[in-house]
Amino acid sequence: MQKRISYIHVKPSLWKQFSPWTLTLTFLTSLATWADLPASFDLRNVNGTNFMTAVKSQIQGTCWTHGTMAAMESNMQVTGEWKDNAETGEPNLAEYHLDWWNGFNQFNNDDLTPPTGNGLEIHQGGDYRVATAYISRGEGSVRDIDGQSYYSTPTRKASNYHYYYPKNVEWLVDDGESSRNEIKQTIMTHGAIGTCMFWDNSLYDSSKDSHYQPISDVRDPNHSIAIAGWDDNKVTKSVTNGAWLCKNSWGSWWSGDGYFWISYDDKHCCKHEQMGAVSFQDVTRQTYLNFYYHDYHGWRDTLPVEKAMSAFISKEDEDLIAISFFTATNDVDYNISVYRQFTNGLCNNIATVQTGRIDRTGLHTVDFDTKVHLLKDDPFYIVLDLSQGGQPYDKTSEIPVLLYTNSFPQQDFDKYLETLGKMSYKRLSNTIVTSTARTNESFYWSDTQWIDLTTLDSSANFCIKGITSYPDWDDDDMPNAWETQFNLNPTNSSDRNIDNDMDGMSNYEEWIADTNPTNNNSVLNTSIDINAEQITINFNSSTQRLYRLLASDNLISWHDAPDCSVQMGNGSNDQIITSCTNTTIPQYFKLRAMND
Numbered sequence: 001m002q003k004r005i006s007y008i009h010v011k012p013s014l015w016k017q018f019s020p021w022t023l024t025l026t027f028l029t030s031l032a033t034w035a036d037l038p039a040s041f042d043l044r045n046v047n048g049t050n051f052m053t054a055v056k057s058q059i060q061g062t063c064w065t066h067g068t069m070a071a072m073e074s075n076m077q078v079t080g081e082w083k084d085n086a087e088t089g090e091p092n093l094a095e096y097h098l099d100w101w102n103g104f105n106q107f108n109n110d111d112l113t114p115p116t117g118n119g120l121e122i123h124q125g126g127d128y129r130v131a132t133a134y135i136s137r138g139e140g141s142v143r144d145i146d147g148q149s150y151y152s153t154p155t156r157k158a159s160n161y162h163y164y165y166p167k168n169v170e171w172l173v174d175d176g177e178s179s180r181n182e183i184k185q186t187i188m189t190h191g192a193i194g195t196c197m198f199w200d201n202s203l204y205d206s207s208k209d210s211h212y213q214p215i216s217d218v219r220d221p222n223h224s225i226a227i228a229g230w231d232d233n234k235v236t237k238s239v240t241n242g243a244w245l246c247k248n249s250w251g252s253w254w255s256g257d258g259y260f261w262i263s264y265d266d267k268h269c270c271k272h273e274q275m276g277a278v279s280f281q282d283v284t285r286q287t288y289l290n291f292y293y294h295d296y297h298g299w300r301d302t303l304p305v306e307k308a309m310s311a312f313i314s315k316e317d318e319d320l321i322a323i324s325f326f327t328a329t330n331d332v333d334y335n336i337s338v339y340r341q342f343t344n345g346l347c348n349n350i351a352t353v354q355t356g357r358i359d360r361t362g363l364h365t366v367d368f369d370t371k372v373h374l375l376k377d378d379p380f381y382i383v384l385d386l387s388q389g390g391q392p393y394d395k396t397s398e399i400p401v402l403l404y405t406n407s408f409p410q411q412d413f414d415k416y417l418e419t420l421g422k423m424s425y426k427r428l429s430n431t432i433v434t435s436t437a438r439t440n441e442s443f444y445w446s447d448t449q450w451i452d453l454t455t456l457d458s459s460a461n462f463c464i465k466g467i468t469s470y471p472d473w474d475d476d477d478m479p480n481a482w483e484t485q486f487n488l489n490p491t492n493s494s495d496r497n498i499d500n501d502m503d504g505m506s507n508y509e510e511w512i513a514d515t516n517p518t519n520n521n522s523v524l525n526t527s528i529d530i531n532a533e534q535i536t537i538n539f540n541s542s543t544q545r546l547y548r549l550l551a552s553d554n555l556i557s558w559h560d561a562p563d564c565s566v567q568m569g570n571g572s573n574d575q576i577i578t579s580c581t582n583t584t585i586p587q588y589f590k591l592r593a594m595n596d
């Protein structure tokens with residue numbers, strides 16, 4: 001279900017006069033517009049606000065799940081998305097749900113029949129592309145309280161899980177000062193980013209809390225961490241100063257506070273193309289209906305063609321509202337077309353077109369301006385035209401893994417592998433993961449016709465995903481099911497702004513507030529109680545809605561009312577209390593009900 005917002009004003013007769021309050025809002029985006037980047041920056045203290053979550057302590061080779069969630073959690077600290085969804089405490093996502101259900105391991109791979117037995121060893125590594133494949137399928141991320149379990153398998157999905165989905169995952173690379181500045185800017189705007197390194201005790205200088213692997217060292221990355229800031233003057237073992245501040249997952253006691261530094265000159269940190277600097281952005285509470293895809297393992301390789309197509313069949317009545325895809329390079333113009341027919345090798349009966357430009361390599365979710373209404377069993381064909389870089393696709397492939405464990409942090413890595421009965425790091429790092437494709441799923445355009453991708457590689461599928469919501473056929477923002485329930489017309493939008501039961505709220509407003517549009521006793525009612533210390537807004541709420549109290553002294557700019565955060569409705573007589581008091585300047589409040 002899409003988030004929709006309605007402003008429901010406290011009745012004018014209840015507006016009261018109060019003095020302004022002192023409200024300190026820290027918006028990181030204001031920092032990000034600085035022309036000059038600061039010489040040092042630490043997300044743990046941005047003008048007194050901490051945008052990093054607690055340091056975790058990983059079990060076995062799950063560093064990459066911790067690097068991923070550290071970045072996603074930090075993004076929600078910056079945007080406020082976690083709080084805006086009435087979640088409690090700091091953002092906390094389930095690393096081990098990703099560990100178990102990423103689909104690349106011997107425990108589960110949906111592309112195998114049966115789905116067990118081959119691929120990565122469970123708990124023994126993965127990387128950001130593995131994490132992004134899992135996320136882009138809509139399988140995660142789930143909250144810590146939903147699916148965090150290392151020793152026993154967490155339930156794969158449940159109706160009470162809350163899913164958090166990064167609409168964009170960007171891959172950056174530091175190949176000079178300007179790109180390094182871009183990475184810094186990205187950290188300031190979007191929070192911590194995932195990175196990688198080759199951990200070896202000999203490369204770590206405990207006296208300076210810093211790591212440096214020279215370019216000449218040939219060893220591949222074996223550990224994942226998250227970058228939380230930088231210091232241009234930090235002294236490391238490299239000849240030039242400057243280092244990234246990194247959050248590790250070896251406990252908050254490790255190195256004093258769980259954080260350490262990696263030199264700007266390090267071989268892999270911010271340099272490795274797939275794992276060096278991965279930014280998980282626009283993390284949102286995910287309430288889509290279905291994800292349609294054939295690329296279960298996401299981006300494994302790139303085909304040098306511009307135009308690709310994926311064919312799907314709708315599972316139920318629904319609306320196609322967005323697609324996700326990968327771009328394999330920066331600065332790509334895209335053209336998405338959705339068709340309803342594919343006959344004689346050509347697409348026809350076009351349903352929608354969406355065009356735009358993507359700045360950076362990575363996963364991108366594009367919302368449609370015009371959604372596509374689908375009936376159960378309707379075929380639909382998504383054509384994606386990318387101006388450059390080729391088309392990312394999934395195929396049976398070798399997976400490099402970020403693996404280092406802290407179980408024996410003082411122990412040499414090879415010795416650690418011996419304890420697991422492994423021959424060498426190299427053997428573990430070269431694991432083939434099987435992908436499966438069928439004919440009539442993915443096609444590429446060759447001069448004058450569409451060619452089935454399986455003719456090139458029998459395991460290959462393009463990375464094109466269709467994303468749907470509950471159907472709203474007349475585009476009046478009230479879903480079919482709700483309109484039908486209350487005898488409204490799901491194929492006529494003129495009932496949107498009508499007030500059928502004449503209770504002062506339009507049918508659409510009743511949908512937003514989850515009240516009954518055919519009963520004038522069912523309406524969002526508010527009242528206000530004032531005393532010297534606080535103001536209480538009383539209202540009747542729905543357990544299916546979130547509520548936010550906003551305040552203003554001029555009716556133009558609105559802020560969260562002091563000491564108030566978004567809260568879930570309790571389903572009956574509810575209240576929000578604010579500390580805003582006194583009577584010299586007028587204060588206005590409005591209660592916002594949110595359908596989420």
Ligand SMILES: [Ca+2]
Pocket residue numbers: 472473474475476477478479480483489490
């Ligand atoms: Ca409708």
Ligand SMILES: [Ca+2]
Pocket residue numbers: 474476478483488489490491492493494495496
């Ligand atoms: Ca309607």
Ligand SMILES: [Ca+2]
Pocket residue numbers: 499500501502503504505506507510517
């Ligand atoms: Ca009404």
Ligand SMILES: [Ca+2]
Pocket residue numbers: 501503510515516517518519520521522523
């Ligand atoms: Ca009503």
